[in-house]
Amino acid sequence: MSDYLAHIDGTEDLKRLAIDQLPDLADEVRRALLEYCEVHGGHVGSNLGIVEATIALHYVFDSPRDHIVFDVSHQSYTHKMLTGRRRAFTDPRLYGTVTGFTNPLESEDDPFVLGHTGTSISLACGMARARDLTGGTNRVVAVIGDGSLSSAVAFEGLNEAGELHGNLLIVVNDNEMSIAENHGGMYANLARLRATGGLCEHNLFRDFGLDYRYVEHGNDVTELVKAFREVRDFDHPVVVHIHTVKGLGLGPDDEGRVESNHWHNAASAAGRPLGARKTYGMMAMDMLAKRFDTEPGLIVISPATPGSNGITREFRAEAGSHYLDTGITEEHAVALAAGIGRAEGTPVLATSATFFQRAFDQIHQEFALNRVPGTLLIFGGGISGTDNTHSGAGDVVMFGNIPGLTCLAPTSGAEFLSMLAWSTGPARRPVAIRVPGEAVLSAERAGGYPRYARAGVSGINADDRDDDNADAASSAATDTAATATDTVTDAVAGDPLRYRITHRGREVALIGLGNAYPLAESAAGLLAEHDIDATVINPRQYSSLDEETLIGLEGDHRIVVTVEDGQLEGGWGEKITAFYANRPANEQVTMQVLNVGASKEVTDRVPMTTLRERYGLTAERIAGRVLGRIR
């Protein structure tokens, strides 16, 4: 077999190959991707589908002088292999030494770090505009998948591209598949274009004013080179619609091991229990599914990311019209939910904290300002070891400061289900629930919250568990779910917006929000060893302050410590600090308040253990700060 890849340390090496050598190179790259993804995990499907297109682009264009913007950039592995980073994919010892997304810190061939969908066309339009303003002659390419095309900003980009007068190539990588399924009438047009070889009269891209070419064999590298060469020097924007096969090279027995286009780290996943996202997501769906027969208006909405949030294939099949995948459309999904809520339906919209950012305005206006009944399930909130484009560390800042939105932060599966029962039942208002994370799951698996659990046992995210771990131990989920359902009514007994004092002590009060509650318990445990009987409080929500409870601490407490697993600036704890600071002055000394949480920064794959140390989010550090103040 050929051995071209081993000699490609940059695109100039690729250009030295003859065009008829490229198919063999593609085979080498594909084999490398398969080995890499099986051992290390990654977005295997999308990368396997675009091997040839990536080779052809770098063969025809001159990166970095010509700018190539990969949408979301999760499909940029081949791009990285061809631009000096191949060893990170061919040498097991170097796996993971480059990120899973394009990154300017790694290579000048990566114009942006991207992890959210749909912006590549807009970014490319900007680079083309700048070039034309400054009289540049470089070319600009955007590579976007058919799934990403359904996201709002991509349409805005197409609309603007239709008015550009300079060189711009938009490669639409059509593999007939979004993350889970494609949704939207637009896909009928893509199908018609594929069926007619791009010749049918209705053509979404031409309707936006764009020139158009169709390539049926999107995995035929020579056909692609021909097509790209033809349009390379156009003086106007053109869409090259290529028909590719997602996951090309995967065998039938890979079914199942590859989930929603993502090949899980087989090695590390082996035998590990299900992560918090899926555990609590499945619990929620189990509870809701039981109500579908009697509540016709109850509907679960997922903007194209069901898999990672415990919305299983089985659930989707059973739910029927009670489940809706809107495609990658967060803005629309939130407005849609607002419409459903206003029309007496009961919407439950589930996605990641980082993706809810895209619908900030709709959450603010259509949802919260309109006081429509509905539930937003926030997955992946709080600090984590994830990459910088998917950080959830700012979720409490974003949701907790929106007027009219009730934000809940459960500290157990039972509390989560009871809050969900409330938000989809009597609440009749806009509610956001922060789905519990690994820290809560660890605590529950360690047997709940024994008073004064030993430190560490219930620290935040006891290990850096991959949220996407494959099955096993889903029993744990259902067990918890069972216990949970029994106590549904109990947990939100009384006013769900009142803080819950789980232990009434004196002198020191520890208030732990959501995922940070176990840590407050642990810190109290350490303080007990110094004969300090600390009060421990579960605030349950972060959209308002329970002033009565806070004032009630003034008599016999000197220090209040707030603990949260997200950004402190603009977050939750600072509100409590400000509350005490602004209390009308009186004789007694003002309450001292300590805030424990994350710095204002976006972290990139920093292990949780490192983050906890950096932010002082450990029972030892918290207890130490308290002792420093009162001893």
Next chain:
Amino acid sequence: MSDYLAHIDGTEDLKRLAIDQLPDLADEVRRALLEYCEVHGGHVGSNLGIVEATIALHYVFDSPRDHIVFDVSHQSYTHKMLTGRRRAFTDPRLYGTVTGFTNPLESEDDPFVLGHTGTSISLACGMARARDLTGGTNRVVAVIGDGSLSSAVAFEGLNEAGELHGNLLIVVNDNEMSIAENHGGMYANLARLRATGGLCEHNLFRDFGLDYRYVEHGNDVTELVKAFREVRDFDHPVVVHIHTVKGLGLGPDDEGRVESNHWHNAASAAGRPLGARKTYGMMAMDMLAKRFDTEPGLIVISPATPGSNGITREFRAEAGSHYLDTGITEEHAVALAAGIGRAEGTPVLATSATFFQRAFDQIHQEFALNRVPGTLLIFGGGISGTDNTHSGAGDVVMFGNIPGLTCLAPTSGAEFLSMLAWSTGPARRPVAIRVPGEAVLSAERAGGYPRYARAGVSGINADDRDDDNADAASSAATDTAATATDTVTDAVAGDPLRYRITHRGREVALIGLGNAYPLAESAAGLLAEHDIDATVINPRQYSSLDEETLIGLEGDHRIVVTVEDGQLEGGWGEKITAFYANRPANEQVTMQVLNVGASKEVTDRVPMTTLRERYGLTAERIAGRVLGRIR
């Protein structure tokens, strides 16, 4: 002439009219709108264009049983006149007794309060989904203008509508005009559809999988009734594309008095000086225009709202390719700016705080996380007397908590220009500048900041000036601009992120952010009358804390007061409170901090005088709180 309107107290009265009486009713409504808008002001153009369509919709459909969702809802005056609220438009004594947007608190015929574009289709899809889930039989209608169609979420809505199987009517009100101009290749398709009577082969709507009808005479009420009756009971979604004349009924001499579709309150505007938005917007554009010849990559971007931000027709004409109107596309505009910045261009993106909310994710990811050089000009930040869908009270919360984004808050025209010179020059980083508001403008017009200006003179937003007041006194702007430019270099001398101590006193320190700085000065003036020599600080930015300056106050100050004109929760002042609270304990007493600012709420046309009292944002109240603490 006819006298039908006077007898319409609800849509049932409308339905009693014969179809041939509707044209006369339309004339009555149009006359009423003209009188109303000339005296009271309002979105005259869009409302005049859709008079007949609104009458036809209510004649054919049964609101509120059938749901009619008006996009943005600024064009809903006729709808309000026909649904029991006509006197608010026909009786001058009752002008202003209903809002300028649909509002569920006013009528069950208004399903939502809306003020941002593009969500009507998604909201209608939600109402249709809920109906189909619950076996309802009502009809759902979305009314959206061609300008709003360019906004991201509208495309997502069209895409979903293409998959709906129940009744849904989308009325596309095509008046060939957005707020300023239409932008995007899509508009070529709309033009082609108009030219061919809806028969041309390329059809954007059909490509989304939607049924389609075209009505050439969109101001012919009988033709509209016919068209709506035909599709009323369809079992699938249909687009009825109606060609209307925006501003139908306006005379030639109305040119100029009607600006960007908005007829200003002639009465109140008379003789009043230009508002802050236009004054400082014009200053900024004047400065930038001077640099276009020597800086080819410098470009001003406006997502369809140039007029209200001082981006005049003259400027746009002169700027040529240095100015870009992207249409109503905030998400795209921010990503586009990121692309321009990354490609060595210098983007300056200007729009309202409330509209920047739509691009929160792109500001966070493509712009801030990617550290691209670029400037966001935030207009209308802070509390104001505006309606609840356009509140800017949350801008500091939204921008100030985004990691990697530098946020500046100038306190004068000179400081604003110097900061803009910095952000478009040496900064080379993502920067957001909060354009000064009425409070700063009042102070500057009152002769700048005389030490200890009398309270009130420089209170926040001395009067509830309408930002959109027509011309007059634009000289004031240019005068200030002149002074400003001289001091450009001076104002950001040294590190622009350091706080500036404008007066060094003792015991009490007043820190006033941006628009609130004049108030800090005034409060210091009152304290002086009590022999307190208060320190006054202009922090200049709200993205980080100048810890050195804050620590420097500990020696001889007991109280620090933060003053801001936006939401306290999650805002800027609380960060300073938390900073002092979390300082390592030492011998000296902890610093007392008072935070002055707005509550977490969205206000709806509440006069500024009322808001200032409600929030304690007056020199008297601030001085009173300080004296209460130290006396």
